[in-house]
Amino acid sequence: MLLGANSMRIKLTVNGDEYALEIEPRTTLLDCLRDHLGLKGAHAGCEHGVCGACTVLFDGVAVRSCLIFAPQAEGTPITTIEGITPGPGELSPLQDAFCETHGMQCGYCTPAMILVAHALLADNPNPTRDDIVEAISGNLCRCTGYAQIVEAIALAADRIRGTNRPPEVRK
Amino acid sequence: MSAGPHRFVSTDRRVREDRRFVAGKGRFVADIDLPHTKHVALVTCPYPAARIISIDKRRALAMPGVHYLLDGRELAAATLPLMAGLDTPNVPRRPLAVDTARYSGEWVAAVVADTRALAEDAAEEIDIRYEALPFVLDAEKAIEPGAVLVHAAHGSNVLLDRTFVWGEVENDFAASPRRLSLRVKWGRSSTVPIETFGVVANWDAWRDVLDVYASIQMPKYPDQIAMALQLPASAVRVHYDVDVGGSYGVKRGIKHSVLVSYLTRRLGFPVRLVEDRLENMRGGDAHGPERLFDVDVAFDNNGIVRSMKMRALENVGAYAGRSPFQLGKPIGAIVGPYKIKSVQYRAIAAVTNKTTQDAVRGFGQAPTNLALERAMDEVANTLGLDPLELRRRNMIRREEFPYTIPSGTTYDSGDYHTVVDKVLAHTSYDEIKTERDRLRAEGKLAGIGIAACLEPSGGNASFEPLLNPKNTTTTWMDSCRIDVDLSAAITATMHTSSAGQGHETLVATVIGEVVGRDPDSIRVVRANSLNSLPSNSPVGSRMAIMLGGAAFHAAHKLKAKLMAIGAHDLGIPLERTVYEQGNVHDRAAPEKRCTWEELVAIAHRNFHRLPEGFEPGLAVAHVYQVPTGGTLPTADGRVQMYPCFSFEFHLILLSIDPDLGAPRIVRYRLGHDCGTVINPKIVRGMTMGGIAHGIGAALYEEFAYNEDGQLIAQTFMDYLLPSSHEVPVVEIVHHETPSPHTVLGQKGSGESGYLGAPAAVANAINDAIRPLGISINALPLNVSKLGDLIADARARRGI
Numbered sequence: 001m002l003l004g005a006n007s008m009r010i011k012l013t014v015n016g017d018e019y020a021l022e023i024e025p026r027t028t029l030l031d032c033l034r035d036h037l038g039l040k041g042a043h044a045g046c047e048h049g050v051c052g053a054c055t056v057l058f059d060g061v062a063v064r065s066c067l068i069f070a071p072q073a074e075g076t077p078i079t080t081i082e083g084i085t086p087g088p089g090e091l092s093p094l095q096d097a098f099c100e101t102h103g104m105q106c107g108y109c110t111p112a113m114i115l116v117a118h119a120l121l122a123d124n125p126n127p128t129r130d131d132i133v134e135a136i137s138g139n140l141c142r143c144t145g146y147a148q149i150v151e152a153i154a155l156a157a158d159r160i161r162g163t164n165r166p167p168e169v170r171k
Numbered sequence: 172m173s174a175g176p177h178r179f180v181s182t183d184r185r186v187r188e189d190r191r192f193v194a195g196k197g198r199f200v201a202d203i204d205l206p207h208t209k210h211v212a213l214v215t216c217p218y219p220a221a222r223i224i225s226i227d228k229r230r231a232l233a234m235p236g237v238h239y240l241l242d243g244r245e246l247a248a249a250t251l252p253l254m255a256g257l258d259t260p261n262v263p264r265r266p267l268a269v270d271t272a273r274y275s276g277e278w279v280a281a282v283v284a285d286t287r288a289l290a291e292d293a294a295e296e297i298d299i300r301y302e303a304l305p306f307v308l309d310a311e312k313a314i315e316p317g318a319v320l321v322h323a324a325h326g327s328n329v330l331l332d333r334t335f336v337w338g339e340v341e342n343d344f345a346a347s348p349r350r351l352s353l354r355v356k357w358g359r360s361s362t363v364p365i366e367t368f369g370v371v372a373n374w375d376a377w378r379d380v381l382d383v384y385a386s387i388q389m390p391k392y393p394d395q396i397a398m399a400l401q402l403p404a405s406a407v408r409v410h411y412d413v414d415v416g417g418s419y420g421v422k423r424g425i426k427h428s429v430l431v432s433y434l435t436r437r438l439g440f441p442v443r444l445v446e447d448r449l450e451n452m453r454g455g456d457a458h459g460p461e462r463l464f465d466v467d468v469a470f471d472n473n474g475i476v477r478s479m480k481m482r483a484l485e486n487v488g489a490y491a492g493r494s495p496f497q498l499g500k501p502i503g504a505i506v507g508p509y510k511i512k513s514v515q516y517r518a519i520a521a522v523t524n525k526t527t528q529d530a531v532r533g534f535g536q537a538p539t540n541l542a543l544e545r546a547m548d549e550v551a552n553t554l555g556l557d558p559l560e561l562r563r564r565n566m567i568r569r570e571e572f573p574y575t576i577p578s579g580t581t582y583d584s585g586d587y588h589t590v591v592d593k594v595l596a597h598t599s600y601d602e603i604k605t606e607r608d609r610l611r612a613e614g615k616l617a618g619i620g621i622a623a624c625l626e627p628s629g630g631n632a633s634f635e636p637l638l639n640p641k642n643t644t645t646t647w648m649d650s651c652r653i654d655v656d657l658s659a660a661i662t663a664t665m666h667t668s669s670a671g672q673g674h675e676t677l678v679a680t681v682i683g684e685v686v687g688r689d690p691d692s693i694r695v696v697r698a699n700s701l702n703s704l705p706s707n708s709p710v711g712s713r714m715a716i717m718l719g720g721a722a723f724h725a726a727h728k729l730k731a732k733l734m735a736i737g738a739h740d741l742g743i744p745l746e747r748t749v750y751e752q753g754n755v756h757d758r759a760a761p762e763k764r765c766t767w768e769e770l771v772a773i774a775h776r777n778f779h780r781l782p783e784g785f786e787p788g789l790a791v792a793h794v795y796q797v798p799t800g801g802t803l804p805t806a807d808g809r810v811q812m813y814p815c816f817s818f819e820f821h822l823i824l825l826s827i828d829p830d831l832g833a834p835r836i837v838r839y840r841l842g843h844d845c846g847t848v849i850n851p852k853i854v855r856g857m858t859m860g861g862i863a864h865g866i867g868a869a870l871y872e873e874f875a876y877n878e879d880g881q882l883i884a885q886t887f888m889d890y891l892l893p894s895s896h897e898v899p900v901v902e903i904v905h906h907e908t909p910s911p912h913t914v915l916g917q918k919g920s921g922e923s924g925y926l927g928a929p930a931a932v933a934n935a936i937n938d939a940i941r942p943l944g945i946s947i948n949a950l951p952l953n954v955s956k957l958g959d960l961i962a963d964a965r966a967r968r969g970i
Contacts, residue, residue: 026288040202041195043416045365046448050887053365081195095193099185102852105860106671107192108366108416114193133895140887142365142417143671144856145863145924146895 010071014039015083025071030054032070033080041081041111045140052139055112056080062119081111084118093163094118094156103152105143112139117153125161129154179684180849180915186673187691197414200369200386201445208371209238211431211444212290214280214297215454216272219524219880220306220321223270226280227298236285237293239438243267243279246433250399253425254391256493257331258641261324262522264490266426271304273321273489274524275881276453281430283442306524306880310463310486313521321489321522330487331495331520331638335502335808337577338513343478347469351553355545356949357538357929359461359486360872362531362864363892364670366416368424368455369445374436380701381432383409388418388670389425390632390707393700399429400436407432409700415670419864420530420710421457422670423493452885458874459531460497461486464542474554474561479506480515481542485535487520487528494528495520497535499634500711503580503812504536504625507543508587509565514577518638524880532864533626533922534711537929540624544930545948548621548937558934559600562623563588573911579809580627581799582816583918586844586908587623590820593904594842603824603838607938610837616827616942616961617837620935623820624927626845627813628919629912630711631800637810647797649717650704651678651725655789659771661686661693663725665718666706668697672921673853674714678722680849681915685726686733687752688767705794712919713797715849716815716910721795723914728791736773737765739782798912815910815918817845819858821931827939829965832958834870834936836899844906846918855903858923863898865928871897873951943968 012019014037021036030047033039033056045053047066054066057079084092091099094114104110113136120127120135127135132153133146141149191197216223228240243265252263268279280297284290305319312318313328321328344350370385383396387409397404415422427444434442446455467480487494498518505514551561567574569586576582603619610617631647652664663678675695683690698704707713730750737755738745747758753767765773773780774789781787797814804810820842827834841858848854871891875884884890909916929950936957937946943964947957 024288034201039195040199043199043366044201044445045367046887048448048886048888051365051892085194091190091193098193099189102186102189102856104189104192104671105673105856106364106366106417107188107197107414108199108364110192110197111195137895140365140892140894142363142419142864142892143860145859145861145898145901147859147898147901148852148856150895 008071010074012070012073012078014078015080023070025069027070028066029068029070029073030065033065039080039082043108043111053109053112055115055139057115057119060119060122062116081115084115093160097156097159098152101148101152101155103144103149109139109141113141113149117156120153121157121160125157127157177684179680179690181847181851183851184680184690186676186850186852187679188673188675198412199366199414199416200371200384203371203384205371205373205441208441208443209283209285210287210290211434211442212282212287212294213278213450213454214282214294214299216268216277216279216301217275218272218301218303219275219308220304221272221301222304223268223272223279224300224302230298231282231293231296234293234296236289237282239283239434240297241267241281241434243269246430250429250433251401253399253429254395255491256496256635256639257491258639259325259330259491262322262330262491264492266430274526276526277489278454283434283438308523308525308876308880310484310521310523313523314519321524328522329519330491330522331498331518333638334515334517335578336515337579337809340478340480340513340515343513344469347477348472349470349553351468351546351549353466353546353549354948355464355466355542357460357462357541358950359458359874360868361457361459361874362419362421363890364417364419364422367446367448367451368422368427368457370424370428370431371441371443372428372431372435373441374439376439379406381407381436383407383428383432384413385409385424385428386413386415386422387424387668388415388420388422388708388710390710392425395425396428396432400432405701407700411666411668411697411699411703413668415668418670419532420534421459423529426456448887449885452890453526453882456492456527456529458488458526458528460528460535460538462538466542466546468546468550470550472554474550474556474564476509476511476550476565478513479511482517484519484521486523486525488525489522490527492527492529496634496638497530499638500534500627500812501536501539502578502634502637502810503627504816505539505578506576507540508567508585508623508625508818510567512577525876526874526882530710532925536627536922537865537868537926540622540926541930541933541950544622544624545933548934558621562621563591566623579805580812583814583910583912584908585816585818586906587818590818590842590844590906593906594820594822594840597902597904598840603822607824610826614829616829616939618825618935618938620823620825620931620933620938621821622927622930622934624930626712626817626819626919626922626926628712628817629716629797629814630713631797631813633804633810633812637804637808643803645801645803647707647800648794649706649721650792650794651718651721652704652792653682653725653729655729655771657775659768661688663693663695663722664698665695666698666703667708669709672709672714673850674709674718676850676853677715677719681719681722682726685723686730704792709921711813712921715917715919716913717795717797719849719917720914721793724795725791725793728793729789732789732791733770735782736770740765740773740780814912815846817918817920817923819843819923819927821927823931823935825932825935825939827936827957829961831954832961833954834957839899839901840904841901841924842904842906843923844908845920845923846910846913847907847916849915849917854920857920858903859901861922861924862901862928863893865925866898866932867893868950869929869932870951870953
């Protein structure tokens with residue numbers, strides 16, 4: 001890949017791993033994750049900060065990786081969907097709940113929805129329906145009409161409370 | 172929903188595709204990294220119509236990392252125009268404009284560079300001189316004599332103008348004591364998936380094959396690429412194992428695909444074009460219907476609607492594509508669920524200087540349903556009849572099926588009155604009326620909206636020969652292949668890509684049901700277009716019927732083979748065999764049996780134990796023709812459009828803040844009958860998603876243009892998709908009237924919800940504002956439009 005003369009070196013911490021990269025300063029965090037780190041779970045939907053398909057956790061807070069330049073993420077732990085997946089073939093309680101209710105169709109917005117839900121449940125283990133609706137309201141899904149997504153998050157919250165364990169997020 | 176006679180079908184099973192998606196391990200087109208791939212960015216025309224005077228490529232080509240700059244002339248010299256639906260040879264459509272551009276955002280040139288960012292940089296350095304030309308945006312103006320011509324060689328802006336008369340329309344109008352006219356407008360919107368369209372193509376000159384990976388949902392896609400490039404289709408290998416990030420009809424990037432296919436052949440490396448959002452909204456040719464209806468209905472004093480005249484004028488945008496056919500598909504349900512005896516239907520498709528359309532969920536049915544359902548409400552209002560009662564009086568009764576409508580299509584089955592009753596058993600109509608009146612007493616505008624609609628499903632393409640006599644297609648198949656390997660595991664192959672419809676789950680469930688094996692043990696894979704069986708694509712709410720049908724018949728072939736092997740091995744007549752969950756035994760002596768593993772082993776290893784003439788191994792396939800398909804339209808335009816007809820009954824309560832004009836859906840009930848439900852989670856999701864999409868089309872979404880011909884809704888900040896706040900809780904009441912035409916009684920549900928939600932919302936809003944003496948019939952019924960209308964009406968009344 002051809003780099004401009006003004007490429008720069010940065011260090012990122014993603015899913016607990018340290019990466020040293022040489023990138024163009026204008027590279028978005030989304031493009032950096034996908035094209036430089038091979039983490040394809042964050043998706044480009046609008047690239048202007050509305051649809052939320054590119055959501056990642058920025059020190060635990062759900063943010064749009066299309067609106068952040070990669071160099072701005074230096075020093076802040078980033079978590080992507082790959083970081084909340086317990087292991088190959090293993091699902092977290094939230095991921096499993098999304099499967100249980102079929103809280104998706106095409107799967108394009110799904111990793112972002114799950115990350116937003118993780119952030120919600122980390123702050124609020126016992127959300128009301130309104131809390132859930134509010135939490136995902138910045139993430140567009142064209143397939144589902146949201147009902148089965150809301151149900152997935154409520155189910156996960158219920159199950160996680162049952163195990164008396166907070167959702168696991170590797171930072 | 173009961174499991175009924177089935178072991179796996181209709182049970183609440185998980186959707187197998189979901190596991191990869193929740194882990195971010197879907198394989199979408201933008202995830203495909205072929206080594207040495209170069210990237211495309213597009214240069215677009217800034218005018219709604221312009222002559223291209225010159226293209227100066229020098230500065231762009233001098234930039235490091237820029238490999239090529241393609242213009243329309245070069246591409247046109249090397250490729251044929253894209254396939255059009257109608258016979259309109261003087262309206263050629265090509266990936267890049269040739270000398271004349273016909274809408275703002277039309278692609279004029281393509282840059283190929285090392286990265287997408289570099290390609291975008293270079294696109295800014297291309298100097299194109301234009302001469303702006305006069306343009307026309309409005310379809311009504313476009314069809315007036317003397318209008319500016321979008322395609323001068325075609326001689327007019329009319330691509331299609333055909334009038335059908337089915338039955339004694341004039342007599343029925345003359346004999347009816349009451350008549351009513353209505354103008355209804357469906358605004359220009361679309362499905363707008365969150366994933367834009369993308370395609371990667373790689374020409375392998377050593378094997379003479381073009382590999383294509385695309386976010387595609389399109390029948391005959393490989394064939395259309397091959398035709399444009401003048402290659403045999405055997406040189407085009409489309410990989411169907413690419414996950415499509417939403418489509419709902421519209422992911423038909425044929426122009427993108429021909430463009431990158433040409434480039435990879437010309438340049439010798441893989442070429443990728445993934446639209447950005449702006450390209451998708453403006454030049455991706457993915458807009459949906461923009462349709463103006465004039466409806467006249469003739470009825471009696473009891474509210475029985477006897478006849479209808481409908482004129483539909485479609486603004487298809489700058490090029491024909493497939494979109495004019497969206498005027499044809501609704502002919503198969505032109506009277507909805509009602510016993511209207513005669514119909515006159517005039518369908519007009521006009522070109523204008525707007526973005527080209529493509530197929531959208533329902534293929535034109537949702538706009539037609541809106542027009543019909545608005546008319547039914549107005550008939551009720553005129554007579555002072557309750558709109559629900561009016562529908563009950565006009566709906567086809569259960570005992571009248573199969574029911575042939577005036578346009579020649581026979582509806583397979585239905586029980587509309589029972590569905591309505593079931594919805595009202597959940598919430599009584601009086602209760603909802605009371606709630607509406609309470610909201611009104613609180614100072615709100617409140618209304619009840621009803622829509623009773625059909626979802627034609629099964630997707631034959633009878634509208635093709637109906638609207639283009641040169642097209643004699645009556646074949647519309649789908650396929651499934653099943654292999655049982657030496658380990659006795661089952662692998663099924665399907666032959667299209669999917670966009671979230673759960674087809675792998677469908678195939679595994681149906682095969683598991685027939686052969687009595689656990690669906691979770693059945694692998695489902697996708698072929699590519701060179702090793703696939705003849706198939707179409709998930710269009711026209713067809714896959715439960717068609718892919719389900721193909722899987723069902725293939726599974727029965729497998730079962731028959733196993734029974735024959737078992738009978739031969741047990742030394743008994745075939746009639747005495749009993750097949751149970753993969754094992755075969757003798758009815759007369761149940762201890763005499765062959766297990767699944769033994770039968771598979773015989774097929775694979777013991778030719779000496781196979782019946783004479785038997786093919787070794789266990790491989791079966793079925794190519795399934797669409798039920799009721801196979802006949803051409805009659806000379807007077809009667810046709811069996813689709814085989815199956817699902818029914819949906821929407822009942823909503825909506826309130827409007829009278830000061831802001833902001834509508835809010837307070838209650839939403841849906842009665843839904845799509846025959847046998849194969850997977851309840853999938854059907855519910857489809858229906859909920861369809862309702863959300865329909866609410867968007869009714870209230871928020873519009874590709875609006877300004878008077879300069881510029882698209883002013885081209886980001887998600889201007890084109891508003893419903894968020895979780897805009898979609899209400901919906902209570903869905905199921906009913907199952909099996910279809911007699913399908914293998915399990917299933918009908919389609921891919922368009923459910925969307926086909927009636929806009930009509931229900933429009934009817935509710937009109938019920939809410941009727942006390943102010945106003946009505947509104949132009950979608951989207953957005954806050955600003957409603958707010959102004961209500962404010963004016965209140966000012967006139969001194970409220």
